[in-house]
Amino acid sequence: MVNILIVDDSARKIQAIKHVLEPLITDSVHIVVANCINSAKRELKKKNFDIMILDIYLPQTFGESPQQDGGMRLLKMVKNSKFYSYPRYVISISKYEQSTEVFSSSEGKIHTAIFYNEESNEWENKLSSCVEAAISIVENTIVHRIYDFDVAVICALEEEAEMIKEALINVEKYQVDYDDDIYYKGFFDTEDRKISVVLSFANQMGMVAATSLATKMINNFAPRYMVMTGIAGGTKPDKMNFGDVIVAKTSWDYRAGKDIRKDDSTQHLNSINALSIDTKLISYCRDLSQDKASLREIKDNFKQGDAPGTELQLLIGPVVSGASVVTDPEIVKDVLENQHREVLAIEMEIYGMYYAASWAINPRPRFIALKAISDFADSKKGDQYHKYASYTSAKVFQVLATRYFEYEE
Known part of the structure; x- marks a missing residue:
């Protein structure tokens, strides 16, 4: 099973992301949606996610004003806490280019930032390619347990x-x-x-x-x-x-x-x-x-x-x-x-x-x-x-x- 968490407070953007992912969905791929920092934390406590598609501008609680660094703070919180399992792949999607640049400078060595531009399908192609590659790696991963103690x-x-x-x-x-x-x-x-x-x-x-x-x-x-x-x-x-x-x-x-x-x-x-x-x-x-x-x-x-x-x-x-x-x-x-x-x-x-x-x-x-x-x-x-x-x-x-x-x- 491949678990994907979409964290975004925009219903329109969530639907657009789901539309891009639709050809990749099989019985072994499961998508969960969270619309704020607090709901994302609740989902991350429930299960391990392989892929997280994350907006950078996020409200603490749904209905509040989005915070410019909300997504970054969520990542830092998950990374530094033993109560959450950090996703293997994080893809940030933001309609603010400055946010994608901030994410790239901080997390770009291991994660991907995508500029969300509704007037172009470039973001769709890039998201589809990234998620398809991530799903393929997760599904073909073999876990080898080795002896730990004598x-x-x-x-x-x-x-x-x-x-x-x-x-x-x-x-x-x-x-x-x-x-x-x-x-x-x-x-x-x-x-x-x-x-x-x-x-x-x-x-x-x-x-x-x-x-x-x-x-x-x-x-x-x-x-x-x-x-x-x-x-x-x-x-x-x-x-x-x-x-x-x-x-x-x-x-x-x-x-x-x-x-x-x-x-x-x-x-x-x-x-x-x-x-x-x-x-x-x-x-x-x-x-x-x-x-x-x-x-x-x-x-x-x-x-x-x-x-x-x-x-x-x-x-x-x-x-x-x-x-x-x-x-x-x-x-x-x-x-x-x-x-x-x-x-x-x-x-x-x-x-x-x-x-x-x-x-x-x-x-x-x-x-x-x-x-x-x-x-x-x-x-x-x-x-x-x-x-x-x-x-x-x-x-x-x-x-x-x-x-x-x-x-x-």
């Missing part, structure tokens, strides 16, 4: 995000127009390069909030990698310990499907729609899981609270997501027996982030979730190892981001 990190809790911020340098709050979520940006500084990182935490726990935030971060920042860190409930206390980091190789909503009534009980029939991470990311994690020295260093450097007396492990396998915190071991048993016996953890957000990244606009990021065990999804839930688990998750991410992730293509 990594985007999403957390479910603020305390998890704080662990990421502590590992970055030059951290600062980052505001995005028309988006009320809170973002931070910073860097990992390596010998080879600075790795740009943007992070945020959701307004609430759960898949819906994670999907929404991940989608916005991908749209706003176009990251090469989308990462989730934080804590989860483990399912295999005989094979894992508090603080061990689980790589969600695959994830799905373990409550998706339908519940049916059978005799005097309700039976859940699950629909598993598993989403998987990139095989190269799995390879990175397998390599790091064998690097016992790096994992031991991560554990030994934790000085902020209680840590278990076990070695830190990096485990790779399925992780399932659900809408609520699990404290019932029967739920864990049901997942392991009826869905996948190798599920390593249960939590509330990963599948939402994986879904957002899988169906994101291009260029899509590679995605991975690294969640550390803070409990075992039973009634013994506590917060003794929350900080340690948040820490190990963040530090494993830091190692992957600085030693393994590839940023050039």
Whole structure:
């Protein structure tokens, strides 16, 4: 769609301009008319215009006397305000030659001024030629999105995000127009390069909030990698310990499907729609899981609270997501027996982030979730190892981001 805005207070002149444009109008060309500065501002707030055909003599409000510099003031206002999108092409049409000269001296390097002379059709030919060329360029423009940030990190809790911020340098709050979520940006500084990182935490726990935030971060920042860190409930206390980091190789909503009534009980029939991470990311994690020295260093450097007396492990396998915190071991048993016996953890957000990244606009990021065990999804839930688990998750991410992730293509 090509949007054209005509800004003029003369009905006769507007009709003349429309007559010139009529042969160029197709289903993909839309014309809007504004008859004063104020109405033009309202239209420019509503949508983006590709072409603006502008009178220089314009009233502030329709019915008032036109101001000699009205059009120029409107352009300056639009150019200097974040509330308006500046048109790609501006064509000034004035019956005062002096006005066209003023416009040309100010804007002529990138825009066009046309002297409106009713006794000649020269202005018509020039306007038709300019608009036809502009429409052709706009319609044939291909928008290429490129990667903007190296990594985007999403957390479910603020305390998890704080662990990421502590590992970055030059951290600062980052505001995005028309988006009320809170973002931070910073860097990992390596010998080879600075790795740009943007992070945020959701307004609430759960898949819906994670999907929404991940989608916005991908749209706003176009990251090469989308990462989730934080804590989860483990399912295999005989094979894992508090603080061990689980790589969600695959994830799905373990409550998706339908519940049916059978005799005097309700039976859940699950629909598993598993989403998987990139095989190269799995390879990175397998390599790091064998690097016992790096994992031991991560554990030994934790000085902020209680840590278990076990070695830190990096485990790779399925992780399932659900809408609520699990404290019932029967739920864990049901997942392991009826869905996948190798599920390593249960939590509330990963599948939402994986879904957002899988169906994101291009260029899509590679995605991975690294969640550390803070409990075992039973009634013994506590917060003794929350900080340690948040820490190990963040530090494993830091190692992957600085030693393994590839940023050039």
